[in-house]
Amino acid sequence: MMTGQRRQFILGLAMAAVASAASALPSAAPIAARHSDRTVVLTDANVVAIDGGAPIRNAVVVITGGRIVAVGPAGSTAIPADADTISMGGKWLIPGLMNMHVHFGLKLPGAEGAALANETDPQMALRMASNARRSLLSGVTTVRLIGEEHGVDFAVRRAIEKGEIIGPRIKTAGEIIVPTGGHGFLEADGPYALAHAVRAQIKQGADWIKIAISGGIADTHGSIAAAPMTDAELSTLIEVAHRNGIKVSAHNGSPIAAKQSLAMGIDCFEHGYHLTDENLKEMKAKGVWLVPTIVVSQAGAREFYKKIGSPDWYLDRVDSTGKDHWAMLQKAIRLGVNIALGTDQFPFEPNGGTTATVAEAELYVQAGMTPLQALQAATTQTARMLGIDKEVGRIQPGQYADIVAVDSDPTADISALRTISFVMKSGAVVRNDAR
Numbered sequence: 001m002m003t004g005q006r007r008q009f010i011l012g013l014a015m016a017a018v019a020s021a022a023s024a025l026p027s028a029a030p031i032a033a034r035h036s037d038r039t040v041v042l043t044d045a046n047v048v049a050i051d052g053g054a055p056i057r058n059a060v061v062v063i064t065g066g067r068i069v070a071v072g073p074a075g076s077t078a079i080p081a082d083a084d085t086i087s088m089g090g091k092w093l094i095p096g097l098m099n100m101h102v103h104f105g106l107k108l109p110g111a112e113g114a115a116l117a118n119e120t121d122p123q124m125a126l127r128m129a130s131n132a133r134r135s136l137l138s139g140v141t142t143v144r145l146i147g148e149e150h151g152v153d154f155a156v157r158r159a160i161e162k163g164e165i166i167g168p169r170i171k172t173a174g175e176i177i178v179p180t181g182g183h184g185f186l187e188a189d190g191p192y193a194l195a196h197a198v199r200a201q202i203k204q205g206a207d208w209i210k211i212a213i214s215g216g217i218a219d220t221h222g223s224i225a226a227a228p229m230t231d232a233e234l235s236t237l238i239e240v241a242h243r244n245g246i247k248v249s250a251h252n253g254s255p256i257a258a259k260q261s262l263a264m265g266i267d268c269f270e271h272g273y274h275l276t277d278e279n280l281k282e283m284k285a286k287g288v289w290l291v292p293t294i295v296v297s298q299a300g301a302r303e304f305y306k307k308i309g310s311p312d313w314y315l316d317r318v319d320s321t322g323k324d325h326w327a328m329l330q331k332a333i334r335l336g337v338n339i340a341l342g343t344d345q346f347p348f349e350p351n352g353g354t355t356a357t358v359a360e361a362e363l364y365v366q367a368g369m370t371p372l373q374a375l376q377a378a379t380t381q382t383a384r385m386l387g388i389d390k391e392v393g394r395i396q397p398g399q400y401a402d403i404v405a406v407d408s409d410p411t412a413d414i415s416a417l418r419t420i421s422f423v424m425k426s427g428a429v430v431r432n433d434a435r
Contacts, residue, residue, distance in 0.1 A: 096141025096402030101342025111309030132167030173210035191236035214254035227257035300352025
């Protein structure tokens with residue numbers, strides 16, 4: 001087995017290769033810096049009212065050192081004399097989108113997954129770096145990686161933070177921790193072995209801990225309705241994470257496992273396929289988050305599953321889960337459960353004629369959210385869930401200039417998100433279709 005030190009050395013070589021290749025491309029200029037030190041001003045724009053109310057029309061946004069320093073109407077907002085000015089041509093500005101359920105190293109059952117069965121860590125690093133770049137260019141400026149392998153996510157995050165490759169801000173949970181045979185790869189049994197697994201992920205730099213407390217659609221064994229962890233295992237795992245100031249999110253579709261983990265202080269559920277009214281009401285009362293990933297079980301995902309060659313048994317499980325999943329989401333919205341957008345597909349992945357991220361937001365509206373609520377689920381709510389709402393999630397002074405432009409106001413019609421044509425992260429323009 002490869003030692004940790006050797007693995008990190010090889011990953012370092014792989015990430016260096018990504019940076020070297022990117023620097024040779026004419027389109028790679030934004031990679032050179034994590035943010036622009038110059039003052040950049042966006043003019044002729046409309047700023048969406050992300051917290052409700054009236055938008056700022058004919059707005060000016062002033063950015064210095066990667067952060068927003070002023071936002072206001074053109075007639076009353078001063079433009080520094082030495083600023084680089086970008087006319088937005090009447091576009092609507094929204095905060096950078098956030099996706100809270102991402103696997104840059106995603107492998108699913110099917111022909112494409114089988115082709116990746118013997119993927120090495122350096123190969124995975126290169127693939128994840130490519131997926132990070134494509135995610136950012138699609139308008140997603142922050143992601144939560146919620147289950148990767150072998151510490152490659154930490155290497156990719158470091159490379160992005162150092163400006164060696166282009167990608168979104170990353171919060172990561174490291175590897176998924178599961179009991180033997182569970183829905184994940186980092187297996188441990190018994191309270192103390194699970195406690196060790198938690199501490200090992202935190203040692204590497206995990207921002208969250210991800211566990212699987214039921215089976216999944218992609219599993220060939222186990223039941224989505226099962227609850228395989230004992231009370232002692234689950235309570236110890238959550239306690240150890242919380243003692244280290246780290247929140248715990250659980251892959252879960254099981255009402256029984258939901259009830260068990262809610263009693264022990266779980267912070268978030270992924271998917272929630274079969275959660276009951278009782279589960280959802282308790283989540284609402286305790287402020288527990290739901291990341292629905294509704295796109296994976298609905299019709300728009302068929303394009304993705306066809307592309308990766310998903311087998312019939314997998315598609316059957318998707319279909320059998322989809323109806324309950326949709327009904328659960330509608331109930332969660334009605335009850336006011338905390339919802340943060342996440343897709344469980346690559347953020348840029350085609351889905352229903354748009355990207356998975358945008359399709360997820362559109363499905364929230366179809367399930368009962370207002371367009372503003374759906375946009376907040378991808379911006380202010382996600383920032384709040386991550387505890388970084390003082391840094392990102394709004395276009396206001398003091399926040400990082402993570403900004404996306406669309407053709408019209410998405411708080412009136414969420415499908416405006418289909419028209420993303422400009423992406424800025426920390427004041428650096430990474431995409432501008434007008435140029």
